[in-house]
Structure formats: C-alpha cells, structure tokens
Amino acid sequence: MKRDICKVKFGTDEERLIATIAGEVDHHNARKIRAEIDGKMMRTRPAALVLDLSEVTFMDSSGLGLILGRLSKASDLCIPFSVSNPTAAVQKILDLAGMERIVKITRGKICDKREEKAV
Amino acid sequence: MKKRNRINEIKVTLPSYSVNEAAARAVVSAFTAQLNPTFDELSDIKCAVSEAVTNSIVHGYRDMIGPVLIGVKLYDDRSVRIEVKDKGRGIEDVEVAMQPLFTTDPDGERSGMGFTLIENFMDTLNVISAPGKGTRVVMKKKLSALPVSR
Numbered sequence: 001m002k003r004d005i006c007k008v009k010f011g012t013d014e015e016r017l018i019a020t021i022a023g024e025v026d027h028h029n030a031r032k033i034r035a036e037i038d039g040k041m042m043r044t045r046p047a048a049l050v051l052d053l054s055e056v057t058f059m060d061s062s063g064l065g066l067i068l069g070r071l072s073k074a075s076d077l078c079i080p081f082s083v084s085n086p087t088a089a090v091q092k093i094l095d096l097a098g099m100e101r102i103v104k105i106t107r108g109k110i111c112d113k114r115e116e117k118a119v
Numbered sequence: 120m121k122k123r124n125r126i127n128e129i130k131v132t133l134p135s136y137s138v139n140e141a142a143a144r145a146v147v148s149a150f151t152a153q154l155n156p157t158f159d160e161l162s163d164i165k166c167a168v169s170e171a172v173t174n175s176i177v178h179g180y181r182d183m184i185g186p187v188l189i190g191v192k193l194y195d196d197r198s199v200r201i202e203v204k205d206k207g208r209g210i211e212d213v214e215v216a217m218q219p220l221f222t223t224d225p226d227g228e229r230s231g232m233g234f235t236l237i238e239n240f241m242d243t244l245n246v247i248s249a250p251g252k253g254t255r256v257v258m259k260k261k262l263s264a265l266p267v268s269r
C-alpha cells in the first residue's frame with residue numbers, strides 16, 4: 001500500500017478556497033500539490049486563495065517556490081492570496097526568505113468544511 | 120586542545136529519483152538521532168540535507184538518473200559532518216549559484232534559496248564543483264551540549 005506523506009485538503013469559507021497542506025513539502029511533493037491546487041483554483045474560480053500551512057510537518061525551499069508560484073497564479077487570476085498558520089519550523093524558513101514582505105501571512109482560525117484529497 | 124574522535128559513520132547511495140529526497144532526510148535524521156539533537160537541530164539538519172539532495176536531483180542530474188552519495192560522520196564533540204555528492208553536470212560558478220534567489224530553473228518554481236537555507240541551518244557549508252565533474256556539498260553542525268542529568 002502506498003503511504004501518502006503529503007496531501008492537500010480543500011475547504012471553502014465565504015467564497016474563499018482554503019488549501020490545507022498536510023505532511024512534508026519537498027520538491028517531490030510540491031509538483032503534485034501545485035497541480036492539485038492550481039486545478040482546483042481554475043475549476044472553482046474562488047474569491048480568494050488561502051494556503052494553510054498549519055499541518056505541514058516538513059518544508060524546505062521547495063515550499064517557498066510553491067508559495068511564490070501560487071501567489072503568481074492567483075495574481076494572474078486577480079485573486080487575493082494569503083498564507084495562514086505556519087508552524088514554527090516553517091515560519092523560520094519564511095523569515096529567512098523575507099516572505100512576509102511579499103505575501104500576506106495570517107494567523108488564527110480560517111476553515112470550516114473540508115473535502116479531503118490525497119495527492 | 121582535545122582532539123575530537125569520530126564515533127560513527129554511515130554511507131548511503133540513492134538513485135536520483137525525487138521520491139528519495141524524503142528517504143535521504145529520514146536516513147540522516149535517524150542516524151543523527153543517536154547524538155540526541157534537539158527537535159530544532161534535527162529540523163535544521165533535515166532541511167539542509169533535503170536542499171543538497173534536491174540540488175543533485177534537479178540540477179546535477181537534470182534529465183537523467185544517477186547516484187547521489189550521502190555520508191554522515193558523527194564526532195565525540197557532538198559535531199555532525201554531512202556530505203552529499205553527485206556525478207552530475209556540476210556548477211559553472213559556485214559563488215553565483217550560492218547567491219540568494221539565484222536559480223537556473225525558473226520554470227520549475229524553484230525559489231533559489233537552497234544554499235541560503237543550508238548556510239543558515241548549518242555552521243559551515245562548502246561546495247566543490249566544476250562543469251562536468253559533479254558537485255560535492257560538505258556541511259557541518261555542532262549540536263548543543265546535552266542537559267546535565269541529575
């Protein structure tokens with residue numbers, strides 16, 4: 001049986017698309033996460049995209065690329081983009097890259113209903 | 120000054136499949152765990168290993184599969200030496216490649232922050248490379264002293 005070390009869960013909240021990444025974000029997983037989120041965003045055309053990082057157990061610089069890529073995709077579609085609830089380890093990487101100057105980072109409760117989708 | 124002694128070492132060779140990025144992190148962190156690093160130290164080491172191995176996979180062996188050699192040495196002064204080596208295409212200009220945000224792969228959504236993160240998470244980083252000669256990344260970190268048990 002294949003064990004998923006990373007999956008994306010989608011939820012919606014007042015027309016916003018909330019993509020919660022659970023597990024390890026590296027170069028290998030980032031490709032699938034990217035396709036998953038972009039596909040959902042193109043299909044549903046939400047009013048905003050929120051990337052929830054509260055369930056990320058590992059992230060390297062591939063995660064920075066993933067965040068910047070989604071920022072650029074969302075801005076192509078004229079959709080506001082934000083990152084929410086990074087863990088302490090993820091926050092350290094966001095700080096080192098100065099991401100707070102480029103991307104809105106929020107903290108606190110964001111999501112209600114969710115549909116799960118394994119990557 | 121007391122000479123430090125090597126107390127253990129491991130060598131692992133993995134083919135450059137991207138799925139092995141997670142395997143490389145798991146091997147290094149499981150092996151380093153015997154020095155009782157803190158959670159943060161282990162997170163830093165895992166990230167550094169992931170960056171170096173990903174570089175070999177994405178850049179070293181861009182359109183092919185080749186061996187990624189990983190060596191970890193542990194010393195009795197609580198330092199860890201990690202080497203990640205590939206026989207891939209090598210780096211034209213190491214100094215330029217190490218600049219924050221520099222990447223040769225703009226379409227693949229690479230952030231260009233890999234070496235910068237390693238430099239921040241490890242005490243030392245050495246990159247030895249030449250075009251066609253592969254790349255060798257050597258990084259070291261000294262772990263904090265263990266708390267004194269009563």
